[in-house]
Amino acid sequence: MRNLKKQDKEIYQATMGELKRQQEGMELIASENYVSEAVLEALGSVFTNKYSEGYPGRRYYGGQKYTDAVESLAISRAKKLFGAEHVNVQPLSGAPANMIAYMATLSPGDKVLGMDLSHGGHLTHGHPVTLAAQIYKFERYKTKADGLVDYEELEKMAKEFQPKLILAGFSAYTRQLDYAKFASIAKKVGAITMIDVAHIAGLIAGKVIPSPVPYFDIVTTTTHKTLRGPRGGMIMCKRKYASAIDKAAFPGFQGGPHENNIAAKAVAFGEALKPDFKKYARQILKNAKVLEKELRKYNFKIMFGGTDNHMLLVDVFSSKGVTGKEAEKALDEVGITLNKNVIPDDPRGPMDPSGIRVGVPAVTTRGMKEKEMKKIAGWINQTLENSHDKKTLQKIKKEVMIFCKSFPIYSSIK
Ligand code: DSN
Numbered sequence: 001m002r003n004l005k006k007q008d009k010e011i012y013q014a015t016m017g018e019l020k021r022q023q024e025g026m027e028l029i030a031s032e033n034y035v036s037e038a039v040l041e042a043l044g045s046v047f048t049n050k051y052s053e054g055y056p057g058r059r060y061y062g063g064q065k066y067t068d069a070v071e072s073l074a075i076s077r078a079k080k081l082f083g084a085e086h087v088n089v090q091p092l093s094g095a096p097a098n099m100i101a102y103m104a105t106l107s108p109g110d111k112v113l114g115m116d117l118s119h120g121g122h123l124t125h126g127h128p129v130t131l132a133a134q135i136y137k138f139e140r141y142k143t144k145a146d147g148l149v150d151y152e153e154l155e156k157m158a159k160e161f162q163p164k165l166i167l168a169g170f171s172a173y174t175r176q177l178d179y180a181k182f183a184s185i186a187k188k189v190g191a192i193t194m195i196d197v198a199h200i201a202g203l204i205a206g207k208v209i210p211s212p213v214p215y216f217d218i219v220t221t222t223t224h225k226t227l228r229g230p231r232g233g234m235i236m237c238k239r240k241y242a243s244a245i246d247k248a249a250f251p252g253f254q255g256g257p258h259e260n261n262i263a264a265k266a267v268a269f270g271e272a273l274k275p276d277f278k279k280y281a282r283q284i285l286k287n288a289k290v291l292e293k294e295l296r297k298y299n300f301k302i303m304f305g306g307t308d309n310h311m312l313l314v315d316v317f318s319s320k321g322v323t324g325k326e327a328e329k330a331l332d333e334v335g336i337t338l339n340k341n342v343i344p345d346d347p348r349g350p351m352d353p354s355g356i357r358v359g360v361p362a363v364t365t366r367g368m369k370e371k372e373m374k375k376i377a378g379w380i381n382q383t384l385e386n387s388h389d390k391k392t393l394q395k396i397k398k399e400v401m402i403f404c405k406s407f408p409i410y411s412s413i414k
Helices: 002-007 009-024 037-043 065-082 094-105 131-135 151-161 179-189 201-205 239-253 259-272 275-297 316-320 324-333 361-365 370-385 390-405
Strands: 086-088 111-115 137-141 165-169 192-196 218-222 233-237 311-315 339-341 355-359
Touching (some): 002 009, 037 259, 065 086, 065 233, 086 239, 094 131, 094 192, 094 218, 094 239, 111 151, 137 151, 151 179, 201 275, 233 239, 275 355, 275 361, 275 370, 311 316, 316 324, 316 355, 316 370, 324 370, 324 390, 370 390
Parallel strands (some): 111 165, 165 192, 192 218
Antiparallel strands (some): 086 233, 218 233, 339 355
16 A cells, blocks of 8 residues: 555554454454455455446446446346346445335335344334334334244234335344245235345355345345455345336436446455355354354353354343443453344343344454364453453453464555
C-alpha cells in the first residue's frame, strides 16, 4: 500500500492497525471471514470508477465492455455454484437484498411469516425497528425446547395468518432447516417461499449441507460470510421471479451497481467452485462440532440442542454467571472477538443478553482444525471464569497472540 502510505498517513495507519488486529486476534464472529488476496485486488480495482446502471447488454451508460464481462461471469459462476435458475449479483449487501426480494414479491401491507429474532432470526426479517416492518406486516414463528423449528406451530400460524410470503433463514440459528416442510406449508396456504442463507451460503456451495435452492422461490444471501467473498449481497430465484427481482434491484431499490464488488464476487465464486472449497466447508462443520463438544465439557449451555452448521449459540449467563456483554468484553481483552447475542425468549435485553454467538469460518480459513478448537474452547472457558482477573487475562492474551501468529494471514500486505 505504498501510495496510501505516502499520501494519507492516518488512513494508512488505521488500515495497518486493523490488519495487525486481524493477524494477531482470534476471529470468532460467525458472520466474518478472511477473503483471498485476489478478492481484495478485484475489490480495489478500477471498476470502482464505473457507473453501470442496468444489466449486462442493457445499460444506461456507455463503456460497458468490461463491466458486462465481469457481471456476466459473476452470474454464470453463481448459477453453476448453486444451480439457480436466475441470479442477480447487484444487491449491495444482505439487508438490501432482502428489501429487494420483499419489493419484488409484496405490496405495502402484505403479510410475511418470518423467524423470531431471539430464536435465531434476523433484524431484516421483520423486527419492528426496520423499514420493512413499517411497510409489511410481519408475524414471527419460534423454535421448540429441543431447538428445532416448531413446524406444527408454523403451519397453524400460516393457516391463521395467511401470509403472502413465508420466510426461512437466520442469523444465529444453528440447526438444519427442513426445507421441504417450509415448501409444503407454503403450498397449503398459497404463499411464496423465501430463504435468507447469508450465514450458510458457503456450506451450501461446498455441498456439505443440503441446498434450499430447489425448494424456495427466492434465495437471498450475503457473499462475505461462509462464502468468503467481498462484502455484498446476491439474490437467486426461480425464472418466474427473475424480471420482478431485477426490476426491484434496479431501478426499484438501488442505483448504480458496485462493479468492483461484483468483480470480487466473481473471483470468490471462482474460488468456491474449486475442490479446495469443499474441503474448507467440510472442515468448518468438523470444527464447529468439536468446539461444541469441548464447550459442553466445560459446562457451557449450548442452545438449540447443538450445531449443524458453522456456529454455536451459548448461554453464558446461566453457565458461568457472566452476561453476554461481559463475556464479549472479557474475550475482546484477550484478543478473542465474538458477539453477545440474545437466546430464545431472552429474559435479559438485547444490549446485555444472556448469550454469545461463536463461529468458526474465519479460524478455519486460517487453517485451524480440531486440535486448535480444543485450545479455543479452553481459552473461552478460562477467560469467562476469570473475567475480573487482569493478570490471567493478560496471560491468555499473550498465548492467543502467539498462537494466531502461527496461522498467518496477508503476510504480503505492507
Ligand atoms: N452481522 C450479520 C450477522 O451476524 O448475521 C448480519 O446482520
